[in-house]
Amino acid sequence: MRNETAVVLGGSVAGLCAAGVLARSFDRVVVLERDRLPADAEHRRGVPQSKHPHFLLNSGRRAIGEIFPGFEEALIAAGGMHLMPSMDAAYCENDGWAPRKSGSMTMVYSSRVLIERVLRDKVREVPSIEIREGVTVTGLRSVGAGAPSGRVEGVEYSTAEGEDGYLAAGLVVDALGRGSSVVDWLGAAGWDVPPQQTLDAKVTYTSRWYDLPPADRRPESWWWKHLVITPTQDGGDHPAEHEFLSNFFPIEGDRAIVCMGSWGIEMPRKAEAFEAAADRVRTPVFGRAARACTPTSEVHLTRSTGNKWRRFDLLKAPPVGLVSIGDSICAFNPFYAQGMSSAARSALILGEMLRVRGAVDLAFTREFLRRQRASLQVPWMLAMARDQAYDFATGTETAPAWRRRITARLSWPIFNAITAAGREDAYVERTFAQVFNLDRSLGQMAADPRFWFGVVRYKLRQRLGRTIVPGGFDDQRDPPGTDFTGYAGPRGASPSGGARGDDLVGA
Ligand SMILES: Cc1cc2nc3c(=O)[nH]c(=O)nc-3n(C[C@H](O)[C@H](O)[C@H](O)COP(=O)(O)OP(=O)(O)OC[C@H]3O[C@@H](n4cnc5c(N)ncnc54)[C@H](O)[C@@H]3O)c2cc1C
Numbered sequence: 001m002r003n004e005t006a007v008v009l010g011g012s013v014a015g016l017c018a019a020g021v022l023a024r025s026f027d028r029v030v031v032l033e034r035d036r037l038p039a040d041a042e043h044r045r046g047v048p049q050s051k052h053p054h055f056l057l058n059s060g061r062r063a064i065g066e067i068f069p070g071f072e073e074a075l076i077a078a079g080g081m082h083l084m085p086s087m088d089a090a091y092c093e094n095d096g097w098a099p100r101k102s103g104s105m106t107m108v109y110s111s112r113v114l115i116e117r118v119l120r121d122k123v124r125e126v127p128s129i130e131i132r133e134g135v136t137v138t139g140l141r142s143v144g145a146g147a148p149s150g151r152v153e154g155v156e157y158s159t160a161e162g163e164d165g166y167l168a169a170g171l172v173v174d175a176l177g178r179g180s181s182v183v184d185w186l187g188a189a190g191w192d193v194p195p196q197q198t199l200d201a202k203v204t205y206t207s208r209w210y211d212l213p214p215a216d217r218r219p220e221s222w223w224w225k226h227l228v229i230t231p232t233q234d235g236g237d238h239p240a241e242h243e244f245l246s247n248f249f250p251i252e253g254d255r256a257i258v259c260m261g262s263w264g265i266e267m268p269r270k271a272e273a274f275e276a277a278a279d280r281v282r283t284p285v286f287g288r289a290a291r292a293c294t295p296t297s298e299v300h301l302t303r304s305t306g307n308k309w310r311r312f313d314l315l316k317a318p319p320v321g322l323v324s325i326g327d328s329i330c331a332f333n334p335f336y337a338q339g340m341s342s343a344a345r346s347a348l349i350l351g352e353m354l355r356v357r358g359a360v361d362l363a364f365t366r367e368f369l370r371r372q373r374a375s376l377q378v379p380w381m382l383a384m385a386r387d388q389a390y391d392f393a394t395g396t397e398t399a400p401a402w403r404r405r406i407t408a409r410l411s412w413p414i415f416n417a418i419t420a421a422g423r424e425d426a427y428v429e430r431t432f433a434q435v436f437n438l439d440r441s442l443g444q445m446a447a448d449p450r451f452w453f454g455v456v457r458y459k460l461r462q463r464l465g466r467t468i469v470p471g472g473f474d475d476q477r478d479p480p481g482t483d484f485t486g487y488a489g490p491r492g493a494s495p496s497g498g499a500r501g502d503d504l505v506g507a
Contacts, residue, residue, distance in 0.1 A: 004170030005030060007155050009137045009182070011037060012047050014326020014343035015175035016119040019129045020067040021351030022173065030167060031131045032157055037120060041078075041113040041252075046177070051300035052207045052334070053249035053257045054112035058437035060341025061108060063348045068122035072108060075118045079252025080110035081225065089226035090479035092283045094233045094416050095472035099423060102485040105433040109226065111251040115340070134160035140172065140182065142319060145190030148362055151320035171360050172322045173350070175343070180328035183310060192315050198395035200306030201387035203333050206267040207259040207300050208274055210293035214254075218292070221478035225250045227289060231262075232282055233412045240265050241280035245335060248289050258290045261335060264392045269301045283475040305333050306395065307383050309376065313369035320365050323350060323372075330376045333387055338379035341438055345375050378441045385442060386411055421458035423469045423484075428454035 006026040008015045011033030022029045035046045043050050056064075064071045076082055083089070086103030123129050137157050144150030154168040174182040187193045212218070227248035232238055244260045251257060260267060260277060268274045279287035309330040312318050326343035349371045357364050388399040389407035399407065422429035431451045434440040445451055461467045468489045473480050 006171045007032065007167050007169040008173045008175055009155065010175035010177060011131055012175065012177060013116060013119065013340045016123050017064060017067050017344045017347035018173040018175055018325055018350065019123055021347050023126045023128050024351060025354035026170065027128060029129045031129065032135045032137050033131060033133050034136045036133045037131065041111060041117040043113055049302060050112040052205050052302065053247055053259050054115065054340065055337035056108060056115060057337055057341040058105065059439050060344045063341065063344035066348060067344065071118060071122060074121065075108055075110055075115065078114055078118055080108045080114060081250060082106060082108050083225055085226065088224065089228055090224040092229040092475050093419060094230065094412065096475045097473035097479040099469050099471050099484040100482060101423060101469065103433065104430045105437065109250050114252055140185045142189050146192055146317055148317045150317060152322040174322065174324040174328045175326045176328050178304060178327045178331045182324065182328065186319060191319055194310045194312045194315055197309040197311060197397055198306060199384065199387050199393055199397035200395050201333055201390050201393040202264040203261060203305040203335060204267040204301065204303050205259060205261045205334065206269060206274060207257050208295055209297035210256050210258055210290065210295050212254045212256055213292055223481035224479060227286055229281055229283055229286055239280045241277050242282040244281055246281050246286055248286060256293060263390055267301060269299050271299055274299045285478055307332050307387060309380060313373045318365050318369060320362050321360055323368055330380065332379055332383050336379065336383050338438065342376060342379050346372050349375060378438050381442045417455050417459060420471060421455045423471060424458060424467060425454035427451065
């Protein structure tokens with residue numbers, strides 16, 4: 001693949017990760033991006049979702065670090081915060097505030113725009129990658145459409161100055177995001193259109209950016225950096241806001257994104273309504289925290305959240321010379337925070353395959369699609385597991401009524417049981433964190449006897465009144481800052497620091 005050019009369509013997270021791996025195998029990599037890219041961490045037109053919180057899961061952070069060594073350090077140096085959610089976040093769960101305690105998972109918190117800026121900085125350190133800004137991709141050129149010998153040969157584009165151009169490519173990577181037109185271009189050229197799996201659970205996000213008050217003016221009860229309020233499960237009469245999944249999400253520069261999301265509920269889009277809704281979230285701590293801060297943005301609302309998977313892997317003759325990564329192939333309900341990580345994981349697969357295989361031919365394309373499918377199935381199953389519960393969800397993946405009822409009835413109680421058991425059983429905590437971070441699949445967790453033993457043992461202890469770590473603290477009051485790490489029960493050690501992530505009841 002030396003002496004060849006690889007062309008990446010789109011210069012966002014997926015495109016930049018792809019460029020990073022392609023530069024190891026191609027002499028020249030050209031990224032075509034419609035926007036002018038800001039030098040700093042700023043919003044831009046092509047990535048409207050940057051106004052909302054973006055969690056970077058561990059598997060994604062690791063994958064990006066493999067593509068761009070030093071990424072995590074650079075993100076932290078630029079203001080990202082390396083935190084341990086179980087210690088630094090206050091979780092308002094079904095039964096109230098969760099106990100604060102050391103866990104296995106850490107996260108680097110930052111804004112999405114900072115993640116992209118750091119990625120761009122990394123890409124610009126690679127001399128063989130050229131980013132062409134203000135260039136709109138308008139089509140593909142291919143030969144032998146639909147035949148096993150068919151392939152994509154290059155890309156048509158137009159510049160901001162109105163000039164049209166063409167770039168021949170040994171490999172084209174589609175990273176144009178959710179709205180990618182690549183499938184339409186292929187269809188128009190005579191290729192089979194990949195079947196599409198969809199499930200839109202009508203998720204809406206509404207977010208606003210705030211400056212935190214100076215540290216010395218924050219109340220002592222404000223030990224937490226991140227607030228998470230899960231939807232109520234009470235099933236009774238309550239304000240709609242009790243069903244929101246709400247986040248007070250810390251980002252660089254002593255700021256936070258206050259975000260409320262819901263499945264199927266109308267969300268506020270004006271400042272006054274936003275603040276009033278924040279006050280009605282099921283703990284008053286959320287609204288109080290927002291009011292203690294200074295708003296610095298308008299309210300941003302998005303409904304562009306449906307799950308959508310374009311199944312190139314099911315095509316009899318997939319186009320050779322083209323791969324799709326990121327949202328262009330598979331976009332998820334953002335509640336599960338999987339998009340950027342899935343994109344980076346796909347880029348890693350591409351990089352590995354380019355390293356070991358000599359040529360981008362049909363066998364290469366098929367194997368890439370097979371490996372990418374296995375990787376995407378992990379987050380896809382997780383998204384389906386909850387989104388299929390909603391009667392109002394639409395798409396090809398809606399479940400029959402009986403399964404919707406079972407999923408709706410069981411998914412939260414199972415989640416409650418797992419998170420509660422995880423407080424006292426390090427194996428359960430670690431396994432669930434691995435699933436959340438895409439390091440293990442839901443299927444692997446479901447088939448793990450040690451995991452379920454821990455959950456059932458906890459439930460039995462609960463029934464016998466013999467659990468150790470207290471939970472369910474009153475959510476009408478501030479979340480308790482007590483550190484229950486190493487806590488051995490009311491008659492044992494007093495709450496304090498202790499062994500990190502140890503199993504409190506023995507394995
Ligand atoms: C509300 C919300 C919250 C989210 N939260 C999370 C989260 O917590 N964690 C997480 O991992 N993911 C999250 N996501 C998903 C995440 O934003 C996406 O998965 C990720 O941005 C995918 O990156 P991408 O590069 O594939 O696409 P995009 O980021 O959409 O980028 C596409 C790029 O292509 C460019 N482009 C488009 N058309 C053209 C063209 N014709 N020519 C040239 N350039 C073009 C655009 O300008 C843009 O730069 C969230 C998404 C939403 C909507």
